[in-house]
Amino acid sequence: MATLYKNARLIDPSNETDVKGDLLVENGLIAEIGENITTPEGAEIVDCKGRILSPGIIDMRSHSVDSAAAAAGGITTVILQPNQTTLIDSDAVVERIRRRSEDGNSVRVYPMGAATQGMSGEQVAEIGQMQESGAVAFTDCNKAVSNPLVMRRLLEYSGYFGALIVQYAQDASLAADGFAHEGELATRLGLAGIPAAAEVIQIERDARLSELTGSPVHFALVSSREGVEAVRRAKAQGIKITCATAPHYLMLNDNALEGYRTFAKVLPPLRSEEDRLALIAGLADGTIDVMVSDHNPKSADVKRLPLGQAAAGIVGAETLLALTLSVVHSGKVELMTALKALISTPAQLLKLPYGTLKKGAPADLMIFDAEKPWRILSEEFKSVAKNTPFDTVPVQGQVWRTIVGGKTLFNQEA
Amino acid sequence: MASYPRAEISPPSGSLFPHKHLLGIWGMDPTSIKHLLDVAEKYVDQNRQAKKTTSTCAGLTQINLFFENSTRTLMSFEIAGKRLGMDTISMSTGTSSIKKGETLLDTAATLNAMHPDVLVMRHADSGAVKLLSEKMDCAVINAGDGRSEHPTQALLDALTIRRRKGQIHGQTIVISGDIAHSRVARSNIYLLNAMGARVRLIAPPTLLPVDVDRLGVEVYHRMDEGLEGADVVMMLRLQQERMNGAFLPSLREYYRFWGLTKEKLSVAKDDVLVMHPGPMNRGVEIASDVADDLDRSAIEEQVEMGVAARMACLDVLTRGLRGDE
Secondary structure (H helix, E strand, O other), X not given: OEEEEEEEEEEEOOOOEEEEEEEEEEOXXXXXXXXXXXXXXXXXXXXXXXXXXXXXXXXXXXXXXXXXXXXXXXXXXXXXXXXXXXXXXXHHHHHHHHHHHHHOOOOEEEEEEXXXXXXXXXXXXXXXXXXXXXXXXXXXXXOOOOOHHHHHHHHHHHHHXXXXXXXXXXXXXXXXXXXXXXXXXXXXXXXXXXXXXXXXXXXXXXXHHHHHHOOOEEEOXXXXXXXXXXXXXXXXXXXXXXXXXXXXXXXXXXXXHOOXXXXXXXXXXXXXXXXXXXXXXXXXXXXXXXEOOOEOOOOHHHHOOOOOOOOOOEOOHHHHHHHHHHHHHOOOOOHHHHHHHHHHXXXXXXXXXXXXXXXXXXXXXXXXXXXXXXXXXXXXXXXXXXXXXXXXXXXXEEEEEEEEOOEEEEEOOO | OOOOOOOOOOOOOOOOOOOOOEOOOOOOOHHHHHHHHHHHHHHHHHHOOOOOOOOOOOOOEEEEEEOOOOOHHHHHHHHHHHHOOOEEEEEEOOOOOOOOHHHHHHHHHHHHHOOOOEEEEEEOOOOHHHHHHOOOOOEEEEEEEOOOEOHHHHHHHHHHHHHHXXXXXXXXXXXXXXXXXXXXXXXXXXXXXXXXXXXXXXXXXXXXXXXXXXXXXXXXOOHHHHHOOOOEEEEOOOOHHHHHOOOOOOHHHHHHHHOEOHHHHOOOOOOOEEEOOOOOOEOOOEOHXXXXXXXXXXXXXXXXXXXXXXXXXXXXXXXXXXXXX
């Protein structure tokens, strides 16, 4: 079983290479990379016609295993959040999820385990056992671990296992029952707001705790200028913190909620234009390490409600690459920087063997045309849910093929 | 949702009120507002006659759907509809019984199938009335949604001011109290701004939403500064249930600094008009002697104007349906 991908622009963000050439996959692994590779007998030959061939996206924040949607978005590894119907807070649940995703017909799925038991924020979860079973990081998902003592113990304990703690950067008390950015729009529409301070306070506290314990903290979704600045400051002091954001925070500001549009209801909320621009700058200069989809499919039943009652979240898997590339096409972020944030940095943070084109690495690949224009049409989503504020938005950059372990899971032409 | 063939309810072209619904004051042009006030003026006179009921809207059905408890607004709408000759049905239900939005949209479907001509709705969630209006064929009037808007309250307030002061343009109008949670404040800010008044807000910092100054108002925290030279003072009800939310230390302290007393009012113009949307907390946001001062207080008149303003809204919104203009 061999496939030769010819005439590709090979971009490997793990070592920042960008060359023209071929890539040979054998038995699910990258066997050869370079120019004019000899075609093994019986190998399938795929002419990439100059498209970019890179490792597949490792999506560090998904609320659902939506394999078809992920594959259509160039995602080869989905990191599942622990707030599932059965909470992921034990090794048994972790194992079950890992086993299910190893059938070879879906993208790879690795769960994050709950950081505290029952995501209650009170007792440290069984991090060691969950890690042994395949949990790649630990988080209480949409809840910050608010008790500073518990957070300290969590960092001390996870440090022993070399496990990454992922924190939701939002002070729960300040956020209270809010769901919109606290600003002019929320005031005008009469919406309960969440101040940007709720984010920066959490980041600054946890940066101190990271410094105290020496354990790294990763912030799941940064949404504000002040949040980016707090991360930048902490990094400059040598504190081991990293952070992610999602494309909707780069593309939209809180005006997207005008008319009580529930499809623009996400948490943390879409913030001001100033915040949006600061996030793009943060991605460009490396302050923001990771781009995630925050894929959260929701049915119309829970979205077609008054804004205050409607579920938060958007379907993000299929638009993650194209929307991230929008800041590349606008000249604000380098292509290599964007791809590192999508691919190699998550692999490094989670210590996964993917996210690289090194010989011998698993052949988890995506082939995409970075220039190709298309229009996001929610009705064409592979995801059953259609909740996106980007419906009909024109974008540039489309996935052509997604390959997991050498097997093509998505083919645009199929 | 099924859509049944029915008479066109859209306003006639060239109408002075080119809106299908009355969801809020935001975005409404001064001509539309003035038109509603002018029509309301006519109903003030009618309401003072012995025979108050006309057949203007005879044969039409008005449903009042209140998901929040209300006495005066519900009654005001009901009376307004009846005086126009409408068949009015009122349904009052707590938010606890119909909490889910699916039910809200299901309710919309059910009501729509009954072919009402006007639906008046109050709901605890901002934007809920707008959501429902998207599913209804008939005209929808917002009778208060969350902390968003309460447009008929703003219209009745404007009508009161216009009648007492001659005009709204150029008046210095103070809105004081719990601005943060008030839909009355928002609708009044938008309307008074649109009509050329100078709007001031007075409240403790905890009861003011962020960036409120960007709505075209002057913000004060001190009563003596905000009331200086005011033509009109609108007091808002302090929602006592919010006292536990770290917004204020006590009613006593609130009254000391933000309760409207004769003494505090003395820096306003001599002929200052005092208003309150009711129900009042006497001795909390307003002193009894100020509330009951017949020379200055327009509080009862506001209630009277409420019926007229709501009749105007019902009349204007059903004109397309009635083939009138």
